[in-house]
């Protein structure tokens with residue numbers, strides 16, 4: 001996991017503004033998230049769209065054919081539970097690995 | 108320049124029709140992503156990092172065709188992911204070609220030879236295989252993070268040309284690239300016999316894991332001037348000469364983010380192929396509700412400040428060519444003399 005990854009983050013937003021910010025971060029996150037609803041139920045999936053104006057987020061759940069829409073008003077928090085697939089995939093990391101492999105074979 | 112006359116004519120008449128209809132915002136190239144899966148994992152690629160269940164999904168051919176129709180652009184580019192992993196790529200291309208749409212199938216070419224042998228694709232003036240080539244030999248392999256890909260792509264290009272396909276190359280130039288090596292690369296691509304090359308500077312995707320290897324605007328102008336100032340007469344580019352002049356700093360363009368709209372599993376992507384700031388469910392919604400004024404250099408948006416990529420600026424170059432006498436003259440002169 002990269003230092004800057006949100007993987008494992010479990011924020012506790014205190015108001016609607018903070019929640020909207022967490023939704024934005026979940027939208028930017030490349031792994032699955034767990035949306036914890038106010039009624040206690042949880043929905044796990046990839047949050048691929050959101051609109052502050054409409055107060056809605058869209059989620060692709062692993063087994064579902066199409067997206068589900070969740071209202072901001074129904075969300076208590078979002079946990080960043082899925083593996084972050086963008087973490088540790090940098091070009092620099094690949095070059096480092098390549099260098100290390102080369103050094104190993106030359107030894 | 109190497110864009111075939113029939114394609115140029117289609118684009119020119121399309122642009123003029125838009126003008127006559129008084130349409131100021133119109134699409135030129137639909138970027139159609141039927142899937143995000145890829146058989147490579149190039150560093151800096153912001154397109155493929157999704158959970159497995161998202162990578163397993165794909166659009167249906169019908170969804171793709173409906174998007175092409177809704178958008179109405181004369182050209183459809185199929186990037187990815189890797190479109191040759193799309194099980195219905197043959198049918199999709201066939202259907203688009205039947206609609207007289209010019210198709211650029213953007214592939215890393217790993218599967219190309221096999222697909223050609225299986226007869227999945229048929230040559231057509233409407234279909235161009237646009238092979239991802241980021242450098243010669245090891246340089247390309249390094250950019251795509253796998254050894255041997257350059258040689259595979261070269262074999263596939265030979266085979267596609269032998270079978271009568273239009274073949275172009277698309278190259279992203281990253282920071283630190285040696286302009287002399289790029290010139291040698293251009294010679295080598297022409298030696299392969301491709302119809303033309305496409306070039307674009309890299310972009311630092313906000314979601315890409317690797318930020319440090321992309322070109323910044325000023326450095327990019329200097330780089331492209333060194334590459335293109337004295338082009339070899341044999342070089343052919345499958346892109347607007349005014350876009351190349353823009354890369355060299357000889358044209359001052361603003362981005363046209365709606366010029367290359369992107370459709371994928373999530374819908375119509377706002378505002379452009381690179382940035383993922385949300386999705387609209389219809390093309391009309393994309394055009395009417397995206398706050399376009401927030402994008403492009405003049406907007407002051409940080410994400411746009413250094414961007415010079417083809418999907419934002421090539422449509423501007425094409426619009427300029429067919430909407431101003433000066434633009435038309437510059438493009439015609441560059442086309443006829445080969446000088447940029």
Ligand code: SF4
Nearest residue numbers: 145147148149152188
């Ligand atoms: S081949 Fe293209 S889509 Fe695949 S990883 Fe490389 S840049 Fe991304």
Ligand code: SF4
Nearest residue numbers: 362379402411414419
């Ligand atoms: S300048 Fe245009 S193409 Fe580049 S990131 Fe901004 S909107 Fe997208």
